[in-house]
Amino acid sequence: MSEKAWRKRVLGSLAVAAAGSLALAGCSSSGSSDSGDSSSSSIIRTNGSEPQNPLIPTNTNETGGGKILDSIFAGLVYYDADGDPVNDVADSITVDDAQHLTVKIKEGQYFTNGEEVTADNFINAWNYGALASNEQLSSYFFEDIEGFSYEEDSELTGLEQVDDYTFTIALNKPAADFALRLGYSAFYPLPDAAFDDMDAFGENPIGNGPYMLDGDDAWQHDVEIDLVTNPDYTGGRTPQNGGLDIIFYATQEAAYADLLGGNVDVIDGIPTSSLATYESDLGERAVNQPAAIFQSFTIPETLAHFSGEEGQLRRAALSMAINREEITDTVFEGTRTPAKDFTSPVIAGWSDSLEGADVLDYNPDEAVKLWAEADAISPWDGTFQIAYNSDGGHQTWVDATANSIKNTLGIDASGAPYVDFASLRTEVTQRTITTAFRTGWQADYPGLYNFLGPLYATGAGSNDGDYSNAEFDALLAEGISSEDVEVQNENFQAAQEILLQDLPAIPLWYSNVNGGYSEAVDNVQFGWNSVPLYYAITKSE
Amino acid sequence: MLGYILRRVLQLIPVFFGSTLLIYFLVFAMPGDPILALFGDKTPNAALLASLQDQYHLNDPFIVQYFYYITGIFRGDLGDTFSGQSVNDVLARTLPVTGRLAVMAIGIEFVLAIIIGTVSALRKGKIFDNTALVVSLLFVAMPIFVLAFLAQYFLAIQWGWFSPTVGAQNDWGDLWLPAIVLGLSLYATSMRLMRGSVIDTLNQDWVRTAYSKGMSRRQVIPTHVLRNSLIPVITNSATNFGVLLVGATVTEGIFNVPGVGNTLFQATLRHEGPTIVSFVTVFVIIYVLVNLVIDLLYGLLDPRIRYVK
Numbered sequence: 001m002s003e004k005a006w007r008k009r010v011l012g013s014l015a016v017a018a019a020g021s022l023a024l025a026g027c028s029s030s031g032s033s034d035s036g037d038s039s040s041s042s043i044i045r046t047n048g049s050e051p052q053n054p055l056i057p058t059n060t061n062e063t064g065g066g067k068i069l070d071s072i073f074a075g076l077v078y079y080d081a082d083g084d085p086v087n088d089v090a091d092s093i094t095v096d097d098a099q100h101l102t103v104k105i106k107e108g109q110y111f112t113n114g115e116e117v118t119a120d121n122f123i124n125a126w127n128y129g130a131l132a133s134n135e136q137l138s139s140y141f142f143e144d145i146e147g148f149s150y151e152e153d154s155e156l157t158g159l160e161q162v163d164d165y166t167f168t169i170a171l172n173k174p175a176a177d178f179a180l181r182l183g184y185s186a187f188y189p190l191p192d193a194a195f196d197d198m199d200a201f202g203e204n205p206i207g208n209g210p211y212m213l214d215g216d217d218a219w220q221h222d223v224e225i226d227l228v229t230n231p232d233y234t235g236g237r238t239p240q241n242g243g244l245d246i247i248f249y250a251t252q253e254a255a256y257a258d259l260l261g262g263n264v265d266v267i268d269g270i271p272t273s274s275l276a277t278y279e280s281d282l283g284e285r286a287v288n289q290p291a292a293i294f295q296s297f298t299i300p301e302t303l304a305h306f307s308g309e310e311g312q313l314r315r316a317a318l319s320m321a322i323n324r325e326e327i328t329d330t331v332f333e334g335t336r337t338p339a340k341d342f343t344s345p346v347i348a349g350w351s352d353s354l355e356g357a358d359v360l361d362y363n364p365d366e367a368v369k370l371w372a373e374a375d376a377i378s379p380w381d382g383t384f385q386i387a388y389n390s391d392g393g394h395q396t397w398v399d400a401t402a403n404s405i406k407n408t409l410g411i412d413a414s415g416a417p418y419v420d421f422a423s424l425r426t427e428v429t430q431r432t433i434t435t436a437f438r439t440g441w442q443a444d445y446p447g448l449y450n451f452l453g454p455l456y457a458t459g460a461g462s463n464d465g466d467y468s469n470a471e472f473d474a475l476l477a478e479g480i481s482s483e484d485v486e487v488q489n490e491n492f493q494a495a496q497e498i499l500l501q502d503l504p505a506i507p508l509w510y511s512n513v514n515g516g517y518s519e520a521v522d523n524v525q526f527g528w529n530s531v532p533l534y535y536a537i538t539k540s541e
Numbered sequence: 542m543l544g545y546i547l548r549r550v551l552q553l554i555p556v557f558f559g560s561t562l563l564i565y566f567l568v569f570a571m572p573g574d575p576i577l578a579l580f581g582d583k584t585p586n587a588a589l590l591a592s593l594q595d596q597y598h599l600n601d602p603f604i605v606q607y608f609y610y611i612t613g614i615f616r617g618d619l620g621d622t623f624s625g626q627s628v629n630d631v632l633a634r635t636l637p638v639t640g641r642l643a644v645m646a647i648g649i650e651f652v653l654a655i656i657i658g659t660v661s662a663l664r665k666g667k668i669f670d671n672t673a674l675v676v677s678l679l680f681v682a683m684p685i686f687v688l689a690f691l692a693q694y695f696l697a698i699q700w701g702w703f704s705p706t707v708g709a710q711n712d713w714g715d716l717w718l719p720a721i722v723l724g725l726s727l728y729a730t731s732m733r734l735m736r737g738s739v740i741d742t743l744n745q746d747w748v749r750t751a752y753s754k755g756m757s758r759r760q761v762i763p764t765h766v767l768r769n770s771l772i773p774v775i776t777n778s779a780t781n782f783g784v785l786l787v788g789a790t791v792t793e794g795i796f797n798v799p800g801v802g803n804t805l806f807q808a809t810l811r812h813e814g815p816t817i818v819s820f821v822t823v824f825v826i827i828y829v830l831v832n833l834v835i836d837l838l839y840g841l842l843d844p845r846i847r848y849v850k
Contacts, residue, residue: 050807052579053624061580135592137579150588199625221626221634222799223709247708247797250807253690254706254797260698261705391810422812423573429584440582454583462584 042242042539043226044521046532047255047267050222050248054202057188058129058136064248066185067531071227071244072207073188074235076103076122077179083292083346083446083528085183088235089117089208091165093182098174098481105165110232111191112212119167121189123159128195129186130156140461141186141444144178146170174481176488181445210237210535211244224248237535240523244534256516265521265539266532270514272393275333282516290337291530292344292443293511294451297386297401298465298504299436305380313374315503318384319359320367321408327400328509335514339507342496343451344443346528349489356500360507364408371409383412387437389421394438401508428464439464439505446528448492449480456504467504549833553826560825561818565610568814569603575812579623597623597814610815620815622808628819631804636823638711639789639800642723645716646785647778649724650731654774657728658735659767665740673736677729685726685788689795692722706797719796723788727781731774738770745769772842779835786824 051065060069070078076090087093091104109117128134130142133153142148146158158170171178181187189208194201204216211227219225228243247264249255252271258264260281268287270278279286299306305314324338337345339360340352374380386402388394398415405413416435418424427433441462443450454460457476458468472495479491513530521539526532576593577585585593591600598606613620619628657677661670680688696718697705703718704710742748743766751761790802797803801820808816 051624052811061583132588132592135589135596137585137589139589140583140586150586202625220709221631222804223711248799249706249797250794250803251797254795257693257698257705258797261701263704263706418573419571420573420578420810420812422575422578423571425577425580425582426573429574429577442582461586462582464584 043245044241044243044266044534044537044539045245045247045264046534047249047258047264047269048225048246053137054199055205055219056136056194056198056202057125057185057190058134058138058141059202060185061137063531067534068225068227068246069185069188069205069207070209070531071211071534072205072209072213072230073185074109074207074209074233074237075183075185075188076105077183078235078237079183079446079528081525081527081533083348085180086236088183088237089189090182093179095176095179095483098176098483099171101169101171101179102162103167103169106234107165109208109234111193111206111208112230112232113191113193113206115191115193117189117208118164119161120164121191122187123156123161123167124192124195125188125190126159127156128190128198138186141181141184144171144173144175146172148172174477176480176483177445177447177449180447181450184445209233210235210239214243222248237533239535240538241534259516259518262518262520264518266515266517266524266534266537268513268515268526268530268532270335270516275335275514278514278516285517285519287515287517287524287526288335288512289526290345290510291513291526292346292446292528293440293530294339294342294344295336295438295440295508295511296339296342296505297436297508298439299506300431300433300465301467301504302431303434303436305374305378310374310377312502313370313377314380315506316359317367317370317374317409318405319503319506320361320363320370321405322401322506322508323362323404324360324509325362327397327404331397331400332509335512336509337512338509342456342499342505342507343448344510347443347446347448347451349448349485349492351493354493354500355497359500359503367408368410371411380411383414385414385416385435387416387418387424387427387433387435389419389424389438390417391420397508398438431466436506437464440511443529448489449476452476452492452495452499453480456499465504467502469498469502472498472502546833546837549836553829556825556829557822561611561822562607564818564821565607565814566603568812568817569606571812573812574599575623578811606814610818619819622813622816623811628815631816632801632819632823635799635801635804638798639793639802641711641713642716642720642789642793642798642800643785645713645720646723646727646789649720650727650778650781651774653724653728654731654735655767655771658732658774659739659762659770661732661736662739662743663762670736673732677732680725681729683726685722685791686795688726689719689722689792692718693795708797708799711798711800716798719792719798722792722796723785726788727785731777731781734773734777735770738773739766742766742770768842772839775835775838775842779832782828782831786828 048067049064051060051068052062053059053065055065055069057069057073060066074088076088076093077085078088080086089105089109091106094102096102105119111117126142129136130139130148131153132150142156145156147154147156160168162168191206193206204213210230210233212230214226214228224245224247226245229239252269255264255267256271256274259267299315301307328334328336328338340357341354343350384405386398388398395415402413402415428437441451441455453476454462456463456467456472458473475491475495479488482488513526517524521537523536523538524532525536576590576599594600598609610620621627622631657673661673664670693705697703707715748761748765751765789800790806793800793802794806805820
């Protein structure tokens with residue numbers, strides 16, 4: 001047996017011992033002591049999906065790989081159940097001004113291969129993630145750091161090591177919420193061993209988090225990945241269980257069948273076909289709470305009849321013609337929450353009483369009146385269409401929304417289906433789309449700015465509707481330049497009041513996270529990003 | 542005989558090129574950029590997008606992409622998935638699982654078809670025959686996913702006889718539930734064929750001769766009747782094999798079986814050209830080979846059928 005494998009086995013049995021002592025506190029565990037089986041009762045089985053990419057933090061931008069990385073890595077901060085950042089590896093993060101931060105990390109923290117975590121592990125990992133030729137999917141997280149370039153390979157000159165446990169970050173523009181972003185997986189440190197062979201590392205990652213891979217063959221592709229607790233982890237996410245088996249499901253139906261059959265403990269998705277019944281199936285073990293996911297449809301500025309004063313009137317009329325309460329109740333069985341703004345209720349600074357938010361209320365009389373005013377400027381002709389991808393279960397709500405518009409305004413309205421997500425996004429990205437289209441945003445980190453800057457700032461990367469408003473841009477810039485969170489959020493709320501007038505996108509609803517758990521587990525809480533806080537889950541059996 | 546086999550194997554070459562070219566073209570013609578889909582609702586930076594597209598040759602014309610793929614195959618490389626795994630590995634991992642599932646399903650199909658079909662034929666018009674007819678019509682009429690969901694709900698979730706999904710435990714014994722569903726969805730046509738074939742054979746001269754020589758039913762049925770009745774059933778199973786591959790894709794999804802069907806489905810959602818083409822090509826080759834084996838089986842069952850020339 002290689003030394004590495006041997007070490008893993010030792011660590012594994014340590015984990016078993018740790019798990020055993022936890023189980024003693026709860027209720028009696030079965031007595032066998034020497035094999036992995038004895039801890040299996042406290043292993044949490046949960047649903048996941050095969051990571052779409054190798055498990056490299058900067059190259060993982062989807063939830064399947066994300067929940068594994070969050071379990072096996074510890075970043076500078078993690079987000080607690082409310083989405084507030086808590087220091088993990090960081091000892092302190094000081095915001096010197098809106099463009100400069102100083103990070104001190106705790107001494108004596110280790111990767112599971114024995115390497116100590118130092119400032120260089122962060123600097124090197126971020127440089128790797130940012131380098132253009134490395135083609136990392138999450139490279140945009142580093143675009144605010146000095147030295148970043150999409151076009152050519154360049155070093156992040158804004159990162160400077162002060163001593164082994166201290167480094168500074170200099171940004172190329174004010175981003176006062178930068179410290180809040182540091183809990184995202186793209187900012188995890190990498191051990192030196194990773195740089196020897198990044199491909200091999202992505203297959204068998206070495207982290208510093210609460211869990212670690214259960215041996216070399218822990219990741220069975222397309223099947224599952226098995227994690228055990230990392231005894232060296234000292235942060236605030238100490239696991240209250242023996243490990244995690246993340247089972248990859250091709251469909252939510254299969255995961256739900258396993259939950260009902262007692263084959264899995266916690267799932268964070270409910271198939272559409274069971275939304276009507278899952279709350280009665282599971283009782284208080286059903287989870288239905290708002291998530292940091294905002295859904296809307298975007299009307300491009302270039303669409304005829306949708307610019308200038310006429311456009312504003314029509315956008316407001318459309319928004320008021322949609323009966324959000326009814327659609328979320330009937331189509332979604334109450335698993336969506338009607339939108340009150342452009343962000344999400346789980347984000348600090350969210351408000352349901354912004355000035356002008358009544359444009360999001362169903363108001364058929366006002367809608368008809370505004371539409372008529374717009375017709376007086378230039379008469380409407382044709383059909384109002386909302387494009388969507390048919391592979392994502394969107395047809396029902398798009399049809400319901402179109403019907404709501406049609407019945408209220410008396411115009412032709414319908415959905416425009418695209419075969420799949422890729423073809424819809426291609427037309428949106430190339431700006432060849434000629435209708436309104438569905439849009440959604442899942443936040444990268446729990447901050448208001450993340451819902452606004454990337455989507456509606458002039459020229460921003462995901463500004464699919466090419467919205468531009470100088471006043472809005474100025475408020476965003478002012479907010480992001482202030483170190484005071486209160487001032488930030490005031491500006492972001494004021495910026496949203498402009499959006500509520502201009503309606504570059506029509507807010508529809510916030511997605512809820514729908515999940516459930518078995519009778520075998522307790523202390524199941526879902527985090528701000530809709531993923532259960534696995535470390536806190538306890539299992540008695 | 543050997544010449545015949547050789548000719549049939551050589552036929553694989555045009556089948557291979559024809560099917561890969563056709564499937565590659567169909568994948569190529571799918572609208573939309575798969576790389577964009579990797580970024581979800583977020584729009585990637587143009588420079589990053591372009592460099593990823595280059596990596597997968599997505600900006601090259603169709604024939605150039607196909608050329609990359611084919612030359613790769615001759616080096617024994619079927620290409621990579623978007624997650625960087627080699628398609629060879631993925632195939633090596635998933636084929637045995639689906640293979641087990643298929644063998645079990647065909648086994649269940651044959652056992653049910655031969656037993657029920659023969660008994661029905663021997664009791665033609667009686668209550669067993671009529672019941673078997675109604676039940677088989679039910680299985681033919683029921684879409685496989687309905688059958689699968691019902692089996693999962695009642696046999697696994699309600700009564701707990703099986704695990705609702707398969708997942709990591711996919712050895713022979715763990716695949717019973719999806720195999721039963723697949724077997725049941727296939728057996729009906731084979732059963733009806735078997736029944737008809739046995740009735741025909743029972744009326745043949747040699748059967749009457751055997752009885753007139755004083756042989757018992759117990760001697761006549763297995764040797765003289767069954768062996769001769771199997772040919773249409775086996776012919777049917779060749780076409781059934783195609784149904785099986787389609788059915789496997791559905792049942793693998795429902796029972797979370799990590800086999801080729803499941804992987805092919807996911808790859809199609811992601812527009813993963815190399816995976817789709819390789820998997821479908823392997824399907825085609827297996828299909829052709831299975832048909833060859835079945836043609837050869839005729840000779841064993843009925844010595845009058847020979848492949849000379």
